Amino acid sequence: MGHRKYSAPRRGSIAFRPRARAKSLEARVRTWPQMSGEKAALLGFAGFKVGSIHVLTIDDREKTPNFGKQLLNAATVVAVPPIKIIGARGYKTDLYGQHAIFDIYAKDLPKELARRVEVKQAEDAQAKADAKVAEASSVVAIAAISPSAVDISQKKPFVFELAVSGKDARAQYEFVKGILGKEVRASDIFQVGQNVDVFGVTRGKGVEGPITRFGVKRKQHKSRKSVRAVGTLGPISPAVVMYTVARQGQRGFHQRTEYNKRILVMSNTEKDGSINPKGGFKHFGLVKGDYIVVRGSIPGVPKRLIKMRHPIRNVPKKVAEPKVLEVVVE
Structure with missing residues (x-):
């Protein structure tokens, strides 16, 4: 260890601590972008990961060596069935954070929703919500998406909140009330060529050692007893093992956020059925x-819920539609 006598770079990032299993298969969106504009709109959507393909495009990034040339892009297909807006929730912000002050729900809720939540709404809930909107700092939409819409065997739907853009809580409330009980499609929120931020839970790998989990170097063959173990756990005093020391533990099944994923294609299998390979996608089947x-x-395994939102970093002023030459489905 003579080459590391005085100092050495640490192995593995501390940025993702704790490397524990995600609490749920459904990823949380903790932050939403602040969209400019008078018109209110939903800021996110959800879908189910399908599989990987390749898309042949013309590179339209002006400051790259490949500008104007053909570019073969690795890409991911996401099934995005319509989501149903089942309710609206108002939040009030004070010194202790956000607190829900009212909920309203649509009248004709899907039957399978009873598997997830029990909705009991008072008759005067609408009137109370109209009165409390003035106190609210923001209003969000409560949405539901059903896995059975894409032929996934799970019957229990996913229920989550979607932020709404708008100049104030009153505008957000009126917008959500207008689409209450209706279905919203991905094409109503996103457009081809724009970037989206993707949230998902990664593929689980189980318990791994420090070599695989943190990239620690294997010891030489003359080392005592072990080769795939950490060289030292720390000094003899104080007699504690610091949290920064690479140890074995859970790898994978973590919630991760990936920024600025560009939408290359947005379509429907009725218009374009060529997206499906022969026999369907592996571990998913046919996209409908x-x-x-x-x-x-995109993080996760096929059939896993994926959440998307409008980009929060490096938002371009103008969205350019990509020049797609061919969708290569193997």
């Missing part, structure tokens, strides 16, 4: 209905 193709990879 709406789908989008996102450039790059």
